[in-house]
Amino acid sequence: MPVVNRIADYAQDMVGWRHHLHRNPELGLDCHQTAAFVAARLREFGVDEVHEGLAETGVVAIIRGQGAGPVTGLRADMDALPMDEETGADWASEVPGRMHACGHDGHTTMLLGAARYLAETRNFSGAVALIFQPAEETTGGGRIMVEEGLMDRFGISEVYALHTDPAGALGEFRTTPGPIMAAVDDFEIFITGKGGHAAQPHNCLDPMPCALAIGQALHTIVSRNANPLQGIVVSLTQVHGGSAMNVIPEEVRLAGTVRTFDPDLRNLAEARLRTIVEGQALAYGVTARVSYERSYPPTVNHVDQTGFAVDVARGVGGSVVDDLSPEMGAEDFSYMLNARPGAFLFLGQGIGPSVHHPKFDFNDEAAPFGASFFARLIETRQPLGHGLHPSRDGG
Template identity: 60%
Template sequence: MPVVNRIAEFSADMTAWRRHLHTIPELSFDCPKTAGFIAERLREFGVDALHEGIAQTGIVAIIQGQGEGPTIGLRADFDALPITEDTGLDYASLHPGKMHACGHDGHTTMLLGAARYLAETRNFAGRVALIFQPAEEAGGGAGVMVDEGIMDRFNISQVYALHNAPGFDAGAFYTNPGPLMAAVDTFHVHIQGVGGHGAMPHESRDPVMAACGIAMAIQTIVSRNHYALDDLVVSVTQIHTGTVDNVIPDKAYLNGTVRTFDPRVQQMVMERMQAIVDGQAASYGVQARLDYEIGYPATVNDAKKATFAAGVAGEVAGENRVVAEAGREMGAEDFAYMLQARPGAYLFLGQGEGAGLHHPKYNFNDEVAPVGASFFARLVERAQPLAAK
């Protein structure tokens, strides 16, 4: 896999950084050890400015190029997941119940590698803003950083990010011009019935049957209320009720996820779900409340920026190892907020075979970190080239 020669020279350092980060996973916004390690490395590299404490533990570092020019933003997320690691690695998580199961340790390492190279060479005009973000998995840290003004404060004109992709060829890239990942919403249904003896169901108002009815009826939103060629997912992922075999409980709870691209489809889902919950509750003689939480918006690449970024990826990985129009998928990503604020693109970097994202046996492939760092570095140099002398 071709990489920038200088980045290849310190690839062993990148592996060491990544594996250290893997041992200290932290959640959401509460990432002081991770942020401290990042800041220490950036100071060693000699960045021109280091701004800490954004979105609690987020960081923006500035590297000045040669001469005047715009500011390009590069983002990496660094929070982990509440998962117990099951890899058996000698650098496994030291924080019980927390794990880098989505590769954010790798994302951070790739941006640190690019930072080291860019601070050494400065072969670009204008500035680069290195955005290290907490709370991608929960909390929408990208949105918080945008709300705290990083785009205007640092005059960022365009912004880019990478995510690793298990199961895709190691060191290969894919992206899409326009919509790439879906908006994600969460729904909660709280059911209040009347409990009773399992042998005397006529004396109860059974929330278990109501929960089953609501769960089944919700699936008709996709199959009967929605145009089949538009993307939509509605998944019930939890039902909790009851404790013993011979007692009808008095409460039940449903939870699930909704994935959309079109705000009109999202609105339809909300309206239909409310009608279904109300109607099913009435039919079973129970009370039910729907709490619908609107989450991250759809991740939509700027078409021109995505095409440009795919071209840069081709320089690093080879044109035959870049899928520039991969289509869209139903996962979600809070980088969407940054793409709403500025044009840019989000790409996936293949890491080969292995456990999937959010799996207790997942581990980032250190061999692709220099590829990602090279992509970030070349992106800056191609987006903001030095004037010819």
């Protein structure tokens, strides 16, 4: 039974919710309209509690089952990206410079679909906490919600999430125990010399040669400092300096990102970057300053919970891949997995433009698969009259 029949019955309602969200994208923590839409739907479904204002615009809904049992958290993200849409869809973004290019409108829709079913049927013990989170793409709404006491406040013992996957077949679930997505660090390098006329370099202290040398040397962190069997990416993504063809600039700014899975390798990358910048600045006689920000930690799936989620997915999807190679992208669901056991899975929506692409659009046909997965996960983990799922102890 790939999709729950009752969820299939209101698949068109889910399409309507998703198209509304897609037309009205919001950024970061400023998801006020999205949160209001979510809260209104949840109240229509008859959930027991709706809590608003977590991480400014986050929403948590509680649905109680029948009898005592644990509380399982299910998470969806709500924010969009600051980019222009090129899908040409009838439901395309109506807000210039914003679009749902990562499928968060679909994630929210899938969790709303599960909420409607679970509120109607309540064929489970304990309770479910539905977590609608802002700012996955930017400031880390997941981190903020955890820091605000999300897990303890609602008694959550395990937590699960799905992410749409335009590289997977429709209905295919893909995941792996252990690291599945990388830690992300961002850096800026400011190189300062003495500007002047480009025809008189001897009267200047040109920061540009130092910037170019640093850019080249940064790639040796991967090729000559890191274990070649470990995953690491160092990408220089911005170079800013100068304003005219005949002017040597006073300052050049470099910026980029570092992706790792291993904490020791993460430390090595930062240390080597700082040493390279310091050494090159000394060699070229300029000054340099590094701003290095550690952002999301790696997303690490817990072994038992991943195995359980895979079992559930096998009853819902067309196929399941349980040994997915880790990806170098980052996810702030990592903070929730650091706080509680759980698992993060990808749900295939059919091959198409990648996420963060102006032509990306969530495939509405995938939504019933995701909603059914969430619903079956709760019913399987918290069956009526039996406490926890017999192969899991909830810890």
